[in-house]
Amino acid sequence: MQEGGCLCGRVRYRVMSEPSDIICCHCKFCQRATGSAYLVETLFPKDDLSVTEGEVRTYEHISEGSGKTIYVNFCENCGTKLFLTFERFPAIAGVYSGTFDNPDWFSRTSENTQYFFLSEATNGTVLPAGFEIFHEHYWESDGVASTPQLYKEHTVVTPEVKEESDSFAKKHQQANNK
Numbered sequence: 001m002q003e004g005g006c007l008c009g010r011v012r013y014r015v016m017s018e019p020s021d022i023i024c025c026h027c028k029f030c031q032r033a034t035g036s037a038y039l040v041e042t043l044f045p046k047d048d049l050s051v052t053e054g055e056v057r058t059y060e061h062i063s064e065g066s067g068k069t070i071y072v073n074f075c076e077n078c079g080t081k082l083f084l085t086f087e088r089f090p091a092i093a094g095v096y097s098g099t100f101d102n103p104d105w106f107s108r109t110s111e112n113t114q115y116f117f118l119s120e121a122t123n124g125t126v127l128p129a130g131f132e133i134f135h136e137h138y139w140e141s142d143g144v145a146s147t148p149q150l151y152k153e154h155t156v157v158t159p160e161v162k163e164e165s166d167s168f169a170k171k172h173q174q175a176n177n178k
């Protein structure tokens with residue numbers, strides 16, 4: 001069991017399992033929603049996450065990609081965002097992992113951690129060697145998985161790196177659609 005909470009302390013939550021996946025998401029939504037370069041999102045079965053003190057308010061955001069609603073759950077008093085829930089994936093919750101009391105309690109390995117939306121990543125962020133880096137989402141379209149890149153060395157995001165990723169994605173999109 002692990003606990004977390006918001007800045008002011010009114011809202012507290014706990015999770016009862018290890019994260020099934022960890023997504024380091026560099027998309028514009030996550031940049032805006034964190035005010036930072038990317039979101040470290042830990043995914044849990046929704047039933048394993050519970051709010052133990054206070055209550056969350058929910059902002060409903062329509063995803064540009066899917067047209068489905070993303071629920072951003074936050075503390076009304078201090079504005080800290082705590083977790084996401086999804087119309088599209090109703091059994092899953094995604095925690096804003098910086099809100100864990102100990103944000104290092106889970107390990108981040110190339111087996112459980114993936115990087116999304118290099119296409120929108122800000123210049124100067126670093127992509128670690130050996131991890132799956134997706135140009136956009138894991139899903140290219142419904143039921144079709146995208147092809148990730150694996151860098152041999154830690155790579156700093158630059159306009160050239162994003163262009164190269166764009167060509168890689170286009171090439172593999174054609175291959176996947178054959």
Ligand SMILES: [Zn+2]
Nearest residue numbers: 006008075078
């Ligand atoms: Zn708060």
Ligand SMILES: [Zn+2]
Nearest residue numbers: 025026027030
């Ligand atoms: Zn994102």
